[in-house]
Amino acid sequence: MSKRISLRSKKIGVVINYLSLLWFVALFYTGEHIIGWSTVLVAAILVSILIIIITFVTVHVNSGLWKLIHSKIEKLDEREIYVTHESLRYSYAIMSIILLLIIFVMALTSMGKDALGPILPAGLIYFAHTLPSSVIVWKEKDLLT
Amino acid sequence: MKSRKLYNRISLLREERGVSRKELAERIGVNFQTVGYLERGEYNPSLDLAFRISEVFGLPVEFIFSTKPMKPISEQLFDRAHEKGGI
Numbered sequence: 001m002s003k004r005i006s007l008r009s010k011k012i013g014v015v016i017n018y019l020s021l022l023w024f025v026a027l028f029y030t031g032e033h034i035i036g037w038s039t040v041l042v043a044a045i046l047v048s049i050l051i052i053i054i055t056f057v058t059v060h061v062n063s064g065l066w067k068l069i070h071s072k073i074e075k076l077d078e079r080e081i082y083v084t085h086e087s088l089r090y091s092y093a094i095m096s097i098i099l100l101l102i103i104f105v106m107a108l109t110s111m112g113k114d115a116l117g118p119i120l121p122a123g124l125i126y127f128a129h130t131l132p133s134s135v136i137v138w139k140e141k142d143l144l145t
Numbered sequence: 146m147k148s149r150k151l152y153n154r155i156s157l158l159r160e161e162r163g164v165s166r167k168e169l170a171e172r173i174g175v176n177f178q179t180v181g182y183l184e185r186g187e188y189n190p191s192l193d194l195a196f197r198i199s200e201v202f203g204l205p206v207e208f209i210f211s212t213k214p215m216k217p218i219s220e221q222l223f224d225r226a227h228e229k230g231g232i
Contacts, residue, residue, distance in 0.1 A: 077175035079188045 005063055010137045013059035017052060017130070021123055024048040028119045056130065065133035087135040094135075095128055148189050152211045156184040157218070158202050173197045 005013075024045060031041045060066040068076070069084060076084065102120075159169055159180075166184075170177035173194065182188035183198075190198065190210075199206045216224075 077179050078191050078194060079179045079182055080176060082188075 005058065007137070010059050010063060013055045014134045014137050017055035017059060018127070018134075020048045020051040020055065021126065024052060025119055025123045028117075032117060032119075052126075059137065060130055060133050063133075063137075065136055066130075068136070069132045083136060083140060084132065086139070087132040090135045090139075091128070091131040095131060098127075099124070149212055150186055151189045152186060152213065152215050153183065154209050154215060154218075155180070155198060158204070158209065159184075162202070169198075169201065172201050 027041060027045050027048060031037045031045070035041070068080060069087070071080075071084075073081060102124075155169075159166070164172075166180040167177045170180045173180075174197065175194070179188065183190055195206050195210055199209055202209065
């Protein structure tokens with residue numbers, strides 16, 4: 001069932017979600033390649049995972065956006081098709097720029113080999129999946145059910 | 146190409162006939178929020194959807210949708226009566 005959440009709260013949720021994701025990847029990278037693992041670091045990673053899960057459920061699942069983005073086109077009406085099409089178009093552009101920037105940074109620095117662990121691709125997969133609904137949160141005034 | 150703003154009487158007709166957004170949405174086969182978008186003029190319907198709406202209300206498409214701001218029906222009635230010399 002979908003719940004009403006204010007647009008402002010949703011936007012804040014999206015920002016917190018992605019900052020937590022970035023924080024999680026950075027912490028993992030730090031633990032794996034720079035300072036080694038410690039209890040504090042593991043706790044910080046667990047906290048960031050918890051924040052990611054909570055904001056994901058609140059912003060993407062409870063709002064119905066995850067369902068909308070992942071629905072078959074036959075189940076959507078013409079405005080929903082338009083909205084999802086627009087969000088996917090923006091997401092494609094944003095994702096392309098981010099991936100190219102990552103590749104560019106990797107090519108310029110020596111972190112390329114280290115960064116290609118499982119965490120960065122996993123983070124990017126999550127980001128790619130949630131980006132369309134985040135775009136809708138940003139662009140639409142009153143979409144959620 | 147940027148589409149023109151379409152004005153409509155969906156909200157007026159819906160309230161006049163005591164139809165909820167949800168009921169209208171079910172009858173025209175869209176999400177109820179799409180009805181809200183249509184009523185506020187924030188989304189222009191396809192020709193097919195415009196015809197479905199006109200069929201539900203039993204009125205011509207051009208009575209429900211217009212590219213120009215629509216006069217209130219009371220004003221239109223007054224103008225018509227005035228033209229006929231009734232008032």
